[in-house]
Amino acid sequence: MLPHDIQAAAMAMLHHRTARLRDGDPVAEPLVTTSTFRLGDQPPPDAIYGRYGTPNVEACEARLGHLEGAPCTLFAAGMGAIAGVMLAALKSGDRVVLPSDGYFHSRVVAGDILAPFGVEAVEVPTREMAEADLAGAALVLIETPSNPGLDLLDIEALAARAHAAGARLAVDNTFCTGLLQRPLDLGADIVVAADTKAAGGHSDLILGHAATRDEALTERLRAVRKFAGMIPGPFEAWMLSRSLETLELRMERMCANAAALADALAGAGVAVRWPGRPDHPDHALAARQMRAPGLVLGADFGGRAAADRFIEGAGILAATSFGGTHTSADRRARWGDAVPEGFLRLSAGIEPTAPLLEAARRGLAAL
Ligand SMILES: *Cc1c(COP(=O)(O)O)cnc(C)c1O
Numbered sequence: 001m002l003p004h005d006i007q008a009a010a011m012a013m014l015h016h017r018t019a020r021l022r023d024g025d026p027v028a029e030p031l032v033t034t035s036t037f038r039l040g041d042q043p044p045p046d047a048i049y050g051r052y053g054t055p056n057v058e059a060c061e062a063r064l065g066h067l068e069g070a071p072c073t074l075f076a077a078g079m080g081a082i083a084g085v086m087l088a089a090l091k092s093g094d095r096v097v098l099p100s101d102g103y104f105h106s107r108v109v110a111g112d113i114l115a116p117f118g119v120e121a122v123e124v125p126t127r128e129m130a131e132a133d134l135a136g137a138a139l140v141l142i143e144t145p146s147n148p149g150l151d152l153l154d155i156e157a158l159a160a161r162a163h164a165a166g167a168r169l170a171v172d173n174t175f176c177t178g179l180l181q182r183p184l185d186l187g188a189d190i191v192v193a194a195d196t197k198a199a200g201g202h203s204d205l206i207l208g209h210a211a212t213r214d215e216a217l218t219e220r221l222r223a224v225r226k227f228a229g230m231i232p233g234p235f236e237a238w239m240l241s242r243s244l245e246t247l248e249l250r251m252e253r254m255c256a257n258a259a260a261l262a263d264a265l266a267g268a269g270v271a272v273r274w275p276g277r278p279d280h281p282d283h284a285l286a287a288r289q290m291r292a293p294g295l296v297l298g299a300d301f302g303g304r305a306a307a308d309r310f311i312e313g314a315g316i317l318a319a320t321s322f323g324g325t326h327t328s329a330d331r332r333a334r335w336g337d338a339v340p341e342g343f344l345r346l347s348a349g350i351e352p353t354a355p356l357l358e359a360a361r362r363g364l365a366a367l
Pocket of ligand 1: 077078175207
């Protein structure tokens with residue numbers, strides 16, 4: 001069970017629309033597909049032109065705001081949110097520090113696309129980030145837990161170090177969503193997240209958002225999105241709003257399934273990495289910083305053939321990405337991650353737990 005304050009946020013998110021209804025209004029959110037609006041003398045900023053804002057984007061941001069405890073800006077992809085934050089928070093001559101084992105495309109934007117504009121990207125392994133030299137940095141972007149190593153960073157401690165160095169701390173909170181981890185409450189300045197993953201949760205949309213309590217930065221993010229054309233279409237925003245209504249429910253089951261899978265695999269002698277297990281090096285930090293240990297676990301089957309036999313025997317979906325309704329497995333060495341050939345990143349889905357465990361046992365029997 002998630003703690004009370006987080007349940008309250010989930011409740012507010014679920015009832016965001018119904019709390020505002022008047023007699024005769026549709027209970028479900030209408031999808032409004034328009035590129036332009038009838039103009040009066042004082043048009044509201046979200047009802048002028050579709051690239052500035054639309055009702056579905058605005059409603060979705062309001063729902064996400066309950067989750068993050070801050071104003072949110074929706075982008076057409078998780079990478080849109082990350083690129084948007086870099087464009088809004090960095091200038092020529094600035095240094096950005098980010099994890100060398102972090103999301104590959106964030107490193108491409110910082111180190112490749114922004115390099116000709118005079119931005120310097122410094123990559124540090126997550127395990128060394130807590131002691132990294134942040135002098136001269138304008139922005140520190142971290143992922144905790146890291147992907148796919150599932151190493152944790154102490155957000156509160158790192159926020160203090162970043163601020164002492166004059167840098168902002170941004171946390172890519174895709175793994176956890178605001179239900180499992182609230183970086184802004186721990187001192188981070190910015191949250192970015194790919195809602196493509198657990199927040200969207202049905203493997204059917206690409207979307208992201210950035211959240212910050214810094215009003216000037218939110219204004220800058222909105223300007224970057226508006227002028228650079230990074231806003232999602234109404235349909236994607238509408239789909240995410242719908243998904244957010246069941247996020248807490250899905251998250252509970254996914255985390256419970258992750259725990260059950262971690263136990264079953266570890267019990268069969270597979271090397272499991274999951275922050276909820278006492279043998280994880282950051283177990284105590286996870287218990288303090290995260291509301292639940294998450295839906296993603298790492299499992300090393302000792303070789304590529306064994307990992308493939310497990311997937312085949314269990315009948316588990318082989319796919320990249322995570323956070324969808326179906327339990328899935330991704331052999332990360334395929335993507336060049338610094339992990340053993342037989343390492344699977346498993347994303348626990350919302351299947352009933354008993355048959356999922358039976359499937360895992362069939363996979364283990366095939367080893
Ligand atoms: C998927 C992902 C992203 C990028 O999200 P897109 O919606 O694919 O652009 C960024 N960070 C993390 C941690 C991710 O898993």
